[in-house]
Amino acid sequence: MNSPFGGVWVVFRRELVTVRRTPGYAVLAAGLLVVLAGLVAVGGGGATGFVPAVVDLLLPAEVLVPLLAVVLGYRSLFADAASGELSVIRTYPVSATGYVFGVLLARTVALVALVGGPFALVGAYVWLTAAPDTGIFATHAGVDSPVLFVRFIALVVPFGAAYLALSAAVSTVATSRRSAVALALLALLGGVLAGDLAVLRSLSAGASPGGIAGSVALSPNGAFRGLVFEHVIGVAFAPEGGFVQTGRAVASLVGWTVGGTVVSVAAVAFGPRVGVAVERLRGSVGR
Numbered sequence: 001m002n003s004p005f006g007g008v009w010v011v012f013r014r015e016l017v018t019v020r021r022t023p024g025y026a027v028l029a030a031g032l033l034v035v036l037a038g039l040v041a042v043g044g045g046g047a048t049g050f051v052p053a054v055v056d057l058l059l060p061a062e063v064l065v066p067l068l069a070v071v072l073g074y075r076s077l078f079a080d081a082a083s084g085e086l087s088v089i090r091t092y093p094v095s096a097t098g099y100v101f102g103v104l105l106a107r108t109v110a111l112v113a114l115v116g117g118p119f120a121l122v123g124a125y126v127w128l129t130a131a132p133d134t135g136i137f138a139t140h141a142g143v144d145s146p147v148l149f150v151r152f153i154a155l156v157v158p159f160g161a162a163y164l165a166l167s168a169a170v171s172t173v174a175t176s177r178r179s180a181v182a183l184a185l186l187a188l189l190g191g192v193l194a195g196d197l198a199v200l201r202s203l204s205a206g207a208s209p210g211g212i213a214g215s216v217a218l219s220p221n222g223a224f225r226g227l228v229f230e231h232v233i234g235v236a237f238a239p240e241g242g243f244v245q246t247g248r249a250v251a252s253l254v255g256w257t258v259g260g261t262v263v264s265v266a267a268v269a270f271g272p273r274v275g276v277a278v279e280r281l282r283g284s285v286g287r
Contacts, residue, residue: 007094011102033118049144069160073167074184096269123149159224165260172267223249
């Protein structure tokens, strides 16, 4: 605890123990595996190759990954504040930044295991079952490769991390478990739907289709989808690219993650002071 990272490490280990002792997370990961395997089997991607499997999984991933990330994050900071454990933790030499970083880092590791694990197992299934010759590549210049599926998984993780940080930030303003659930669902719906609805509205208002590539990257889902089309599916179908601006999409995912983390740190650091100030104001008005 004497080093600057000592508090982060202690909180990180504590949070990992909390996740490990919550059996519901393992159940969710198993459910995710069943759903992904079923979609690949029914859609035929498992028999045709990695890129067709990614096509089958892209839309479900845009809903299921944020959902699992929100489940991991919506009580990550609220639970300690509600139970009073946060007040005890703050009596130790652990800064608000160290506490939030420790919690989110542990939850991110859990996200990698609970989300990345099922996707990796599905990729192994595709690798074992895909036919050596696929019809899709008989008409398109491209090479199906497990590297493309690894790229897909590598994009899934930061996509989920953005929603994890966002849901954790939302949890800091919740006043009860019910409100934490409601706010988390609102953040989930906003992230999944708001970006696409904004793009559709821009198109209906007469916006140039050429500028849509930049607008799509503003939401986590749009950035994730664009990166998958650009660097996974597009490798086989459209080598020239142009689905999304890669730099803007990556910056969007990083920005949502960093923004959620900053809001969480600010809420943990200044939330109690704001609460005390509000109580003092109420007392002075009551007099």
